[in-house]
Amino acid sequence: MAYFLIFNPMNKHLIVSEKTRPLWQRIIASLFFTAAIAFLASTLYNANWSDNNLTNIGHNIKGVIYLMGFGIAFSFHQSIYIDIKNSKFRQTFEIGPIKLGQWKTISNYEYVSIFHQPLEDGNKIFEVNLWYDRNKHWELYKKYDYKEAFLIGYEISELLKIKILDATVPKNFKWIDKKASKETGKMVYLD
Structure with a gap:
């Protein structure tokens, strides 16, 4: 299932959502x-x-x-709502207009990380996590495509004004230089 990112500047809400079912x-x-x-x-x-x-x-x-x-x-999909103004988030399970999920408070956004999980069939699934309150995290996104995962992670980190960590290589985590990566169109890491 493909995901998309929506930011509403009026109420400072960020939504990471699966696309509507066919x-x-x-x-x-x-x-x-x-x-x-x-x-x-x-x-x-x-x-x-x-x-x-x-x-x-x-x-x-x-x-x-x-x-x-x-x-x-055949009808449900999931979304994650981040209320930037009030520092809250919730993951919802949605069936039509019905949205099930509770708001949770985030005290301190720290960074966004991108890492991969190897699957039994040899493929990799990339995950984007929002880290907060020292060692807590919230899984925002899962997809087989690294580029799409990076773009979602990048946009979230930009909106929240936090750093982004590339943790796709085990035991070799690197902070991404967002400004240089945007300017060059290539992944640039901080030293």
Whole structure:
């Protein structure tokens, strides 16, 4: 899933978000949600609330839960909101207009780091983390593309006015000279 970065200068919010699901996935999700609602309505309308029939109602409710689960799987996406003005952030799990996630306070932004995790198939996944309050961090982004990870990390570090660390080489972490990197178009490290 691809990510994008949004900065709203009016309320000083930074959003790192997955792109909207493709139309075909949203259509499939709506079909699952519709089927779940119809199945639930049918179950409740035709229910015989006797003790003998409660097992059948329970099985039908279980079917509704499965249909809703498939609908959620085809429609959810994640976002991270950073409220720069109030030093808060939250990670959300979003399904349509519903956003689940709690705000957490950050006392002291320190730096952004980019590092990679080797996967079992031999590929690497790059992660961008926001470090704060000495040794705490928040994972902002994961992607297979180093360049995209660096651009997200760079933009976040610029907006928060903090340093950026290239930790993609194990035991050889280097601070990035943001100004020189921007001017030359190549990665330039601080000495």
